[in-house]
Amino acid sequence: MMATIVESKRKKPTLLLDNFRYTQDKILNTTIYWKCENRSCPGRAIQYDSNPSRMTKLHNHEGDEVRCKVEELKMNLKRHIEDSPQPVKKISREHII
């Protein structure tokens, strides 16, 4: 699975990587540090410049493939809608989210 960055409900970037979800921890220069969304989990990922992000610390739980797939799909759908020039997009967006 490719790494995907989606936007959470609070407009915070969320990284989907290998069925795990990460929230942005900190950004130092061009390196982005991601931490597992599960606060009791030590799972971490890192992204240098525009290189693909990779996991640096293992998780203490299983990834959620279905949830990640759904969010990826939603993100693609949202992008598709935002790209379309019709005013209908606002209505459809609300139905999707």
Ligand SMILES: [Zn+2]
């Ligand atoms: Zn984790």
